Amino acid sequence: MIAIKNLTKVFQAPQDVAALRNISLRVDPGDVFGIIGMSGAGKSTLLRCIAQLEKPTDGTIYVDGTDVSSLKGRELIELRKSIGVIFQGYNLLLQRDVAHNIAFPLMLSHTPKEQIWRRTQELMELVGLTAKAKAYPSQLSGGQKQRVAIARALANNPKILLCDEPTSALDSFTTQSILTLLRDINRNLGVTILIITHEIGVVRSICNKVAVIDDGLFVEQGPTAQILNAPTSDITRLLLGTAGGEQ
Amino acid sequence: MMQTLLSALCDNGPLLLTGVWETLYMTIASALVGYLIGLPLGVLLMVSARDGIRPRRALHAVLGWAVNIGRSIPFIILIIALIPLSRAVMGTSIGYKAAVVSLVVGAAPFIARLVESSLAEIDRGVVEAARAMGATDWQIITRVLLPEAIPSLVRGVSIATIMLVGYTAMAGTLGGGGLGAIAIRYGYHRYQSQMMIITIVLLVILVQVTQVLFNLLAKAIDKRNR
Ligand SMILES: Nc1ncnc2c1ncn2[C@@H]1O[C@H](COP(=O)(O)OP(=O)(O)O)[C@@H](O)[C@H]1O
Ligand SMILES: [Mg+2]
Numbered sequence: 252m253i254a255i256k257n258l259t260k261v262f263q264a265p266q267d268v269a270a271l272r273n274i275s276l277r278v279d280p281g282d283v284f285g286i287i288g289m290s291g292a293g294k295s296t297l298l299r300c301i302a303q304l305e306k307p308t309d310g311t312i313y314v315d316g317t318d319v320s321s322l323k324g325r326e327l328i329e330l331r332k333s334i335g336v337i338f339q340g341y342n343l344l345l346q347r348d349v350a351h352n353i354a355f356p357l358m359l360s361h362t363p364k365e366q367i368w369r370r371t372q373e374l375m376e377l378v379g380l381t382a383k384a385k386a387y388p389s390q391l392s393g394g395q396k397q398r399v400a401i402a403r404a405l406a407n408n409p410k411i412l413l414c415d416e417p418t419s420a421l422d423s424f425t426t427q428s429i430l431t432l433l434r435d436i437n438r439n440l441g442v443t444i445l446i447i448t449h450e451i452g453v454v455r456s457i458c459n460k461v462a463v464i465d466d467g468l469f470v471e472q473g474p475t476a477q478i479l480n481a482p483t484s485d486i487t488r489l490l491l492g493t494a495g496g497e498q
Numbered sequence: 499m500m501q502t503l504l505s506a507l508c509d510n511g512p513l514l515l516t517g518v519w520e521t522l523y524m525t526i527a528s529a530l531v532g533y534l535i536g537l538p539l540g541v542l543l544m545v546s547a548r549d550g551i552r553p554r555r556a557l558h559a560v561l562g563w564a565v566n567i568g569r570s571i572p573f574i575i576l577i578i579a580l581i582p583l584s585r586a587v588m589g590t591s592i593g594y595k596a597a598v599v600s601l602v603v604g605a606a607p608f609i610a611r612l613v614e615s616s617l618a619e620i621d622r623g624v625v626e627a628a629r630a631m632g633a634t635d636w637q638i639i640t641r642v643l644l645p646e647a648i649p650s651l652v653r654g655v656s657i658a659t660i661m662l663v664g665y666t667a668m669a670g671t672l673g674g675g676g677l678g679a680i681a682i683r684y685g686y687h688r689y690q691s692q693m694m695i696i697t698i699v700l701l702v703i704l705v706q707v708t709q710v711l712f713n714l715l716a717k718a719i720d721k722r723n724r
Contacts, residue, residue, distance in 0.1 A: 332631065359632060359637055
């Protein structure tokens, strides 16, 4: 579903920072793949490269069989529509209500009106926010905002959902409810999920595979049980020991 | 004192009314045309910036330069310098309608900066999310940046309008009509200090009303902090 080979990303300014170094990764259909690492390890950069929000310096990224780094213009836009992305900061449109936030990606593709509202209704039911259709983001809790963001990311029926620290701003109870929602989306809708986090608890509760990233390098990856039960690197042990950790 | 003011007000009713009308005309007309030029200019400034949605170094530098030059010329000098332009555009350089030309040139660069800063307030994450959803640059401008910035843009309109009221008074002293012209002609050249006071009061009222109305509007349409 996602195949990355020798991905390297170097930021030029102000001085060279190698955010990703020779990263290789394979996410299979149906996976909930976790990428865990400390702050500054390069997690967000990796996600941004997959979504083509950032141009890789070197290496290849295949999403669903297409080499995404070669895409331009319309094709690039179509690729982005086939991938859902959610962020730690929700990134909702503050001047639009819940229904219009969820409908936003559909409006971008000039979907017919009735179809937009039918789909929006479905999505609001899926994330349990039908009663909040006319509420604005400022009137919602963090968990509700992330639900809106998830519904919005699913609007175009993506096969892949990329999540950048989706629960890092939430309390542990709300975190569980969001993780449960993500797991249901994976199981019931067959959406492959790549989830980035610094919390080992997130990996433990929903990921079937995990990669540990440190300073732009993958230090180990494999099935969750194997990595959690028999970590081979210090950084993994550190992450296991400090389940809370900083961002 | 109060009595002489009142009688001056009664005696010059039609004149003052015309003055108010001319001032309003100049302010509103130059604000409208000023935004017609300043809004796209401000959007271009924001979009072409180094951290904008489509960085264009040279374009950004040229635009920034032009805007800064426009803003660094004192308005009173600009009016005089633009007499030939007013003649070319309006057929005359005298009167409140001709003054709109220099008012627009004076206001557009300022409006461009106001718009640029309103758009710059929008969270970069929201723009990034829109891009991740497959929005084109044009859709990001028209469906994310501008709609999200509307309350701030409205506050900008009130700042620009109030500045323009002041500029109209300056234009008035140089043959532009409006309340400024009345203040100079009667209050200064003919030593009628009541007329000076009345025009000042009228200008203050104009500014206050503008400010209050736009503040209410900005608040009413802002969906944050509810
Ligand atoms: N746009 C950028 N320009 C320069 N350096 C960047 C940029 N984005 C990220 N970095 C650097 O790349 C490294 C990885 O950042 P990031 O991917 O955000 O880490 P994480 O999400 O794991 O906390 C950090 O050292 C960060 O400072
Ligand atoms: Mg990050």
